[in-house]
Amino acid sequence: MERIASVDEIPTKGVLFDYKEGPFDEQGILVRTRDGFKAFKNECRHLPMRLDDREPADIWDPHGRYLVCNSHGARYRPDDGLCVSGPCEGSHLKELPVVVKGDEVYLETDKIGGFFNV
Ligand code: FES
Incomplete structure (x- = not known):
């Protein structure tokens, strides 16, 4: 630990x-x-890339509500990692x-x- x-x-x-x-x-x-x-x-669950692999390096959406992959825009809920929109919708971090x-x-x-x- x-x-x-x-x-x-x-x-x-x-x-x-x-x-x-x-x-x-x-x-x-x-x-x-x-x-x-x-x-x-x-x-990311779409491709094995870090969420902040591309600019902008911020991994949050503008409202600070979802984690965002900067490559193709997948959005993940921080409470459980569920992808709520994007190319891997329905998968989890x-x-x-x-x-x-x-x-x-x-x-x-x-x-x-x-x-x-x-
Ligand atoms: S690599 Fe994350 S949405 Fe495509």
Whole structure:
């Protein structure tokens, strides 16, 4: 289990963090939800590209309501990662296991077989 951030440090638009899945360097997105926090792999379900692979690098829609893939416009709900519109509508971002302990949010690395760096 590795610390991602303190609850107080996580901005409204969440935080990106690096981690490993086996030998692969990956990036995650930790977001605030109505119930707490969720983390997702920063990889679109249309094509294996990061949501912020193209400009603008902001992964949120202008209203801060959905995560957006800048390649072809897929929009994902931050509460559950469901793609609500775009070429992969109906699919989900890959959720990463996180847990809140005290004032800290941790990635449960033992459940994904890797480690990470913020
Ligand atoms: S790669 Fe994300 S919508 Fe196409």
